[in-house]
Amino acid sequence: MKYVSTRGEAPALGFSDTVLTGLARDGGLYIPSEWPQFSAAEIRAMRGLAYPDLAIRLLTPFLGGEIAAPAFERIVREAYATFRHDAVCPLVQTNANTFVLELFHGPTLAFKDVAMQFLARLMDHVLIERNHRATIVAATSGDTGGAAIDAFAGRDRTDMFVLFPHGRVSPVQQRQMTTSTASNVHALAVEGNFDDCQGLLKDMFNNPGFRDSVSLSAVNSINWARIMAQIVYYFSSAISLGAPDRPVSFTVPTGNFGDIFAGYAAKRMGLPIERLVIATNDNDILARTLSTGEYRTTGVVATTSPSMDIQVSSNFERLLFETSDRDAGTVRRYMAGLKQSGAFTIDAAALAKIRGEFDAGRATVDETAATIRETLKASGYLLDPHTATAVHVANRQKGDAPMIVLATAHPAKFPAAVEAASGVVPPLPAWLAGLMEREEKYTVLPSELKMVEDHISRHARAAR
Numbered sequence: 001m002k003y004v005s006t007r008g009e010a011p012a013l014g015f016s017d018t019v020l021t022g023l024a025r026d027g028g029l030y031i032p033s034e035w036p037q038f039s040a041a042e043i044r045a046m047r048g049l050a051y052p053d054l055a056i057r058l059l060t061p062f063l064g065g066e067i068a069a070p071a072f073e074r075i076v077r078e079a080y081a082t083f084r085h086d087a088v089c090p091l092v093q094t095n096a097n098t099f100v101l102e103l104f105h106g107p108t109l110a111f112k113d114v115a116m117q118f119l120a121r122l123m124d125h126v127l128i129e130r131n132h133r134a135t136i137v138a139a140t141s142g143d144t145g146g147a148a149i150d151a152f153a154g155r156d157r158t159d160m161f162v163l164f165p166h167g168r169v170s171p172v173q174q175r176q177m178t179t180s181t182a183s184n185v186h187a188l189a190v191e192g193n194f195d196d197c198q199g200l201l202k203d204m205f206n207n208p209g210f211r212d213s214v215s216l217s218a219v220n221s222i223n224w225a226r227i228m229a230q231i232v233y234y235f236s237s238a239i240s241l242g243a244p245d246r247p248v249s250f251t252v253p254t255g256n257f258g259d260i261f262a263g264y265a266a267k268r269m270g271l272p273i274e275r276l277v278i279a280t281n282d283n284d285i286l287a288r289t290l291s292t293g294e295y296r297t298t299g300v301v302a303t304t305s306p307s308m309d310i311q312v313s314s315n316f317e318r319l320l321f322e323t324s325d326r327d328a329g330t331v332r333r334y335m336a337g338l339k340q341s342g343a344f345t346i347d348a349a350a351l352a353k354i355r356g357e358f359d360a361g362r363a364t365v366d367e368t369a370a371t372i373r374e375t376l377k378a379s380g381y382l383l384d385p386h387t388a389t390a391v392h393v394a395n396r397q398k399g400d401a402p403m404i405v406l407a408t409a410h411p412a413k414f415p416a417a418v419e420a421a422s423g424v425v426p427p428l429p430a431w432l433a434g435l436m437e438r439e440e441k442y443t444v445l446p447s448e449l450k451m452v453e454d455h456i457s458r459h460a461r462a463a464r
């Protein structure tokens with residue numbers, strides 16, 4: 001198994017190099033050269049497997065033989081032992097045809113833990129084998145940062161720098177990033193929005209001098225291993241509802257397009273999925289793109305689902321590559337348009353393929369609040385605002401297949417929005433008690449590449 005860049009001008013890499021490289025040297029994203037295939041009989045045989053066993057079975061073909069089986073099994077089992085629910089990602093029925101896939105039972109109460117707990121152990125393993133050190137820079141709209149800090153805190157082979165938009169994350173999200181006492185962890189509040197943070201991260205990768213001087217690595221969903229780990233819960237939930245003999249649909253609260261791209265990958269691997277539904281908040285670039293065929297960025301607006309306040313959806317590039325018959329030249333043309341004018345138009349054939357797999361809808365702030373309130377009243381289930389955008393969109397879908405809505409965060413991460421919508425204040429679980437009283441430590445920086453790079457170079461142990 002090799003990994004190729006969506007822009008076609010960087011070398012193909014094996015699995016371990018792909019994990020450490022993050023963004024390809026041509027600015028593209030790595031993607032497997034082929035999709036592992038699972039037949040209906042093989043999927044049927046997965047029924048009843050515990051989550052870690054399912055993960056081992058589904059993910060082993062991606063490794064290309066580079067991680068020894070006992071080490072890989074240990075990595076997976078340790079990662080999912082950090083979850084507070086025996087099923088890891090349980091499924092809860094909220095009405096006749098709707099199921100909520102709870103992805104928030106990890107240490108930081110967001111779906112990011114599913115991949116991040118795995119990735120931290122995987123990276124550690126590769127770095128120890130190679131006797132290397134890495135500097136990880138992560139951009140976050142709120143959840144990736146906390147999950148990355150929890151998973152990498154105290155790991156000797158890595159220094160972790162998290163760029164978050166100053167003043168635009170929830171108080172719980174901020175404390176999860178700023179109260180770590182681990183000396184390898186650095187929270188940086190950038191004066192800008194998430195797209196600025198992600199832009200800085202990509203600019204660092206596109207600056208070979210800086211990139212090499214600190215051994216730069218990534219744990220955002222530009223890193224293939226993040227997407228790979230997220231494929232597993234599409235299989236686990238669909239299988240528990242009867243796959244492969246009964247197709248299901250998924251609605252996914254979407255920002256950077258990583259989570260829903262994992263669903264697309266699951267489908268390419270043989271899982272029968274009827275529809276993949278993109279749910280956005282007021283930052284609805286993806287919903288607009290599906291309806292008009294033009295991907296056009298506009299300003300980011302702040303909403304009650306801050307982790308989805310994103311306009312430049314990184315992983316959409318992977319879908320463009322796939323739906324352009326893996327023609328890297330087409331992807332380069334689209335990305336040049338995005339850089340020059342903030343927009344590009346998707347070719348008709350690719351757009352038809354995208355529409356053949358995906359639907360999209362959006363939820364305003366008021367619709368999100370109404371969905372939290374109405375779902376609580378109808379079923380007694382308390383949604384977080386991100387999941388609520390998806391429930392709003394899912395409720396408007398047609399089709400008979402069971403609808404699985406991805407619940408990407410615990411409501412206690414967003415108590416103000418949940419209380420305003422429903423009158424209920426969701427308490428933090430016991431293991432996070434005291435979080436809001438802990439001392440914060442972070443550095444405020446302007447959204448300027450040089451200043452951020454200088455700060456990282458001064459503090460990274462891998463800096464030469």
Ligand SMILES: Cc1ncc(COP(=O)(O)O)c(C=O)c1O
Binds near residue numbers: 143254256307
């Ligand atoms: C709670 C929550 N929901 C949804 C999303 C969107 O996921 P993705 O960026 O993979 O589309 C995010 C951030 O990524 C998030 O933190």
Ligand SMILES: N[C@@H](CCOP(=O)(O)O)C(=O)O
Binds near residue numbers: 140142220307
């Ligand atoms: N919503 C995310 C944004 C970054 O997404 P990622 O999946 O690429 O890490 C966040 O919470 O930070």
